[in-house]
Amino acid sequence: MGNADDGTYSSSNKYGSAPAAASHRVALPPPMPFVTSLRNTLKETLFPDDPLRRFKNQPPRRKVVLGLQYLFPILEWGPRYTLDSFKSDLISGITIASLAIPQGISYAKLANLPPILGLYSSFVPPLVYAMMGSSRDLAVGTVAVGSLLMGTMLGTVVNASEDPKLYLHLAFTATFVAGLFEAALGIFRLGFIIDFLSQATIVGFMSGAATVVSLQQLKGIVGLDHFTHATDIVSVMRSVFTQTHKWRWESGVLGCVFLFFLILARHLSKKKPKLFWISAMAPLTSVIMATILVYFTHAEKHGVQVIGELKRGINPSSVKDLNFDSKYLTAAIKTGIVTCIIALAEGIAVGRSFAMLKNYHIDGNKEMIAFGIMNIAGSCSSCYLTSGAFSRSAVNFNAGCKTMVSNIVMALAVMFTLLFLTPLFYYTPIVVLSSIIISAMLGIIDYDAAIHLWHVDKFDFLVCITAYIGVVFASIEIGLVLAIGLSLMRVLLFVARPKTLVLGNIPDSKVYRDIDQYQNASHVPGILILEIDSPIYFANSNYLRERMSRWIDDEEDRLKSLGETSLQYIVLDMSAVGNIDTSGISMLNEVKKMVDYRGLKLVMVNPGAEVMKKLNKSKFLETIGQEWIFLTVGEAVVACNYMLHSCTHKMNSDGSHKYNNV
Numbered sequence: 301m302g303n304a305d306d307g308t309y310s311s312s313n314k315y316g317s318a319p320a321a322a323s324h325r326v327a328l329p330p331p332m333p334f335v336t337s338l339r340n341t342l343k344e345t346l347f348p349d350d351p352l353r354r355f356k357n358q359p360p361r362r363k364v365v366l367g368l369q370y371l372f373p374i375l376e377w378g379p380r381y382t383l384d385s386f387k388s389d390l391i392s393g394i395t396i397a398s399l400a401i402p403q404g405i406s407y408a409k410l411a412n413l414p415p416i417l418g419l420y421s422s423f424v425p426p427l428v429y430a431m432m433g434s435s436r437d438l439a440v441g442t443v444a445v446g447s448l449l450m451g452t453m454l455g456t457v458v459n460a461s462e463d464p465k466l467y468l469h470l471a472f473t474a475t476f477v478a479g480l481f482e483a484a485l486g487i488f489r490l491g492f493i494i495d496f497l498s499q500a501t502i503v504g505f506m507s508g509a510a511t512v513v514s515l516q517q518l519k520g521i522v523g524l525d526h527f528t529h530a531t532d533i534v535s536v537m538r539s540v541f542t543q544t545h546k547w548r549w550e551s552g553v554l555g556c557v558f559l560f561f562l563i564l565a566r567h568l569s570k571k572k573p574k575l576f577w578i579s580a581m582a583p584l585t586s587v588i589m590a591t592i593l594v595y596f597t598h599a600e601k602h603g604v605q606v607i608g609e610l611k612r613g614i615n616p617s618s619v620k621d622l623n624f625d626s627k628y629l630t631a632a633i634k635t636g637i638v639t640c641i642i643a644l645a646e647g648i649a650v651g652r653s654f655a656m657l658k659n660y661h662i663d664g665n666k667e668m669i670a671f672g673i674m675n676i677a678g679s680c681s682s683c684y685l686t687s688g689a690f691s692r693s694a695v696n697f698n699a700g701c702k703t704m705v706s707n708i709v710m711a712l713a714v715m716f717t718l719l720f721l722t723p724l725f726y727y728t729p730i731v732v733l734s735s736i737i738i739s740a741m742l743g744i745i746d747y748d749a750a751i752h753l754w755h756v757d758k759f760d761f762l763v764c765i766t767a768y769i770g771v772v773f774a775s776i777e778i779g780l781v782l783a784i785g786l787s788l789m790r791v792l793l794f795v796a797r798p799k800t801l802v803l804g805n806i807p808d809s810k811v812y813r814d815i816d817q818y819q820n821a822s823h824v825p826g827i828l829i830l831e832i833d834s835p836i837y838f839a840n841s842n843y844l845r846e847r848m849s850r851w852i853d854d855e856e857d858r859l860k861s862l863g864e865t866s867l868q869y870i871v872l873d874m875s876a877v878g879n880i881d882t883s884g885i886s887m888l889n890e891v892k893k894m895v896d897y898r899g900l901k902l903v904m905v906n907p908g909a910e911v912m913k914k915l916n917k918s919k920f921l922e923t924i925g926q927e928w929i930f931l932t933v934g935e936a937v938v939a940c941n942y943m944l945h946s947c948t949h950k951m952n953s954d955g956s957h958k959y960n961n962v
Contacts, residue, residue, distance in 0.1 A: 331913075392706040393710045397709070401717055404442050405607070410447040413471055416611050420614075421442045428670075428678075433704055434662045435651035436654075437696055439693045439706070440686055440689070443685075446639050446685045448516075454635055457628060458470060468621070469623040473624065476676060476680075478637070479671075479672045480636075480676065482640050482669075486666060497784065497787070498763065500783075505768075505783055507768050509771055510741035511741075514738045515533060520551075523547065523605060527539050550599060551605070554590065559738055565579045565582035566739060587736075600727065606726065607725050609726055610725050612720075612723065614718050617682070640685070646688065648662075651688055654697050767782060796843065802831075803821070823858075828870050828871065830873065832874055834876065836883075865944075868944065869944075874906060874908070878908050889920065
């Protein structure tokens with residue numbers, strides 16, 4: 301019975317002393333003020349990693365140092381940096397620079413921006429991330445999907461070819477908005493929002509975007525001047541094949557040759573990982589070879605488009621170019637938020653993947669702050685959206701990088717290029733940039749992951765393929781919305797339709813498990829044991845009430861068909877019920893009334909602390925009888941069997957049938 305002294309409830313009952321096995325008590329948690337409870341909940345939601353623990357019991361000066369080290373990790377590992385680490389980072393930095401330079405130019409064209417912006421975006425942002433980032437392997441720069449998103453979304457508002465200045469200013473503004481949003485998510489510890497982008501969503505979306513990006517490069521491959529701004533496959537293919545009379549065979553041959561070379565280099569690197577440098581150097585090698593070829597053959601006079609003049613010098617300031625005109629502000633904000641979410645999802649996923657391989661941890665919220673400051677600084681220095689690029693990070697990892705100094709080396713290599721080498725890119729053919737993009741995108745289309753999803757979880761595969769089809773056949777935004785919508789619908793289904801299991805006894809043990817999963821588990825005569833596998837909220841309370849009613853009907857029909865002992869006890873195993881709201885409590889009251897009406901007895905097992913607190917405050921514990929709450933299913937079954945034997949004895953003596961008539 302209730303114990304006022306220690307706040308626990310005994311498993312003994314008013315019909316006599318409980319058996320020894322059922323003598324344990326279910327504790328009622330001590331009372332906690334609402335403000336304290338709310339604070340603990342918010343702390344667990346927003347600060348699960350407890351970032352302030354490093355500051356506990358530290359003197360003020362040490363707290364300042366630790367705070368600076370938290371914001372700028374380079375201050376923590378920098379003093380311990382060694383020459384051996386620098387040798388590794390130097391090689392890695394030069395290697396990823398050879399990949400970042402051609403990719404930067406290519407992805408800027410993908411975003412309908414001047415090619416020089418791709419180099420600018422590979423200089424300032426990596427330096428910022430090197431000081432603030434927590435990943436040792438992430439290589440920062442422009443990314444294909446983010447570039448495509450920015451080009452597509454801004455292109456619906458401003459035509460880049462008709463008003464390039466306004467388009468450029470909106471790109472800087474969208475990057476600034478993306479940085480603000482990223483930093484805000486990190487500062488306010490809202491990184492869990494990105495978790496709503498499931499792996500299936502990311503696989504489908506990224507593969508679809510890679511397909512769209514590859515198809516759009518057909519413009520460069522066949523040398524077309526005019527092309528559709530739409531991204532769906534129907535519009536792209538129509539634009540390609542309605543202009544067959546404008547195809548330039550010289551451009552097509554050159555593009556196919558270099559695409560074959562890039563794919564072959566990627567294949568060799570996959571077959572022999574030690575030869576990763578072949579794939580890493582292939583894009584820059586292609587650019588050099590193609591530029592030399594065009595220069596000596598004057599192919600630019602025969603239909604092969606070239607980049608043209610690139611401005612020499614490092615990043616100019618673009619603070620005054622940020623455009624907050626109300627006419628275009630909505631488009632800039634929308635573009636910034638959408639692109640930042642995709643960039644964050646890709647960048648953090650890449651960083652965590654390589655961190656697991658090297659057995660260290662990165663703070664997702666802190667990464668968001670680093671990405672945010674990086675893009676804010678970039679938007680003020682003629683850069684557009686940057687994130688952690690998978691291909692460059694993989695090369696960085698395989699090259700043996702030790703710290704983020706590899707990003708600094710890469711940035712310095714890009715700076716050297718900007719100061720001295722940009723005139724050399726004048727004759728670089730656009731078709732080779734298209735080949736580089738297609739080659740990179742083929743590595744993003746992850747059909748192996750899609751096949752794995754099909755074998756493991758059909759619903760995840762449906763989410764993946766929906767995202768892919770939406771991106772390829774409609775638009776990037778529609779594909780993303782469809783995928784996120786399906787993912788959220790699945791979460792809601794898990795909450796609204798939780799599992800309820802019938803438990804049975806494993807022979808020769810006191811263990812009770814799901815009867816459908818364990819074929820040797822047997823029903824306990826006269827007792828129906830149900831397990832609720834979810835918190836009980838307003839969204840699932842009606843379903844749980846109806847489901848339990850059906851379980852009781854099915855069990856009574858089963859017992860009647862077998863001629864076994866009639867059902868007398870309903871045992872609810874609530875070990876997995878972490879919380880309950882007022883709708884859930886009302887549902888339990890209704891179940892109690894239903895069970896009473898049928899002449900049965902409701903028994904509860906192991907409600908959690910939060911559940912016990914609310915059941916106590918709502919007086920439900922008094923309704924069910926505090927003596928009918930047990931610590932384990934085994935104790936509940938022992939007590940029920942004890943009462944069944946007592947009832948049988950009573951029935952034999954006076955003919956009564958149900959225990960509650962005793």
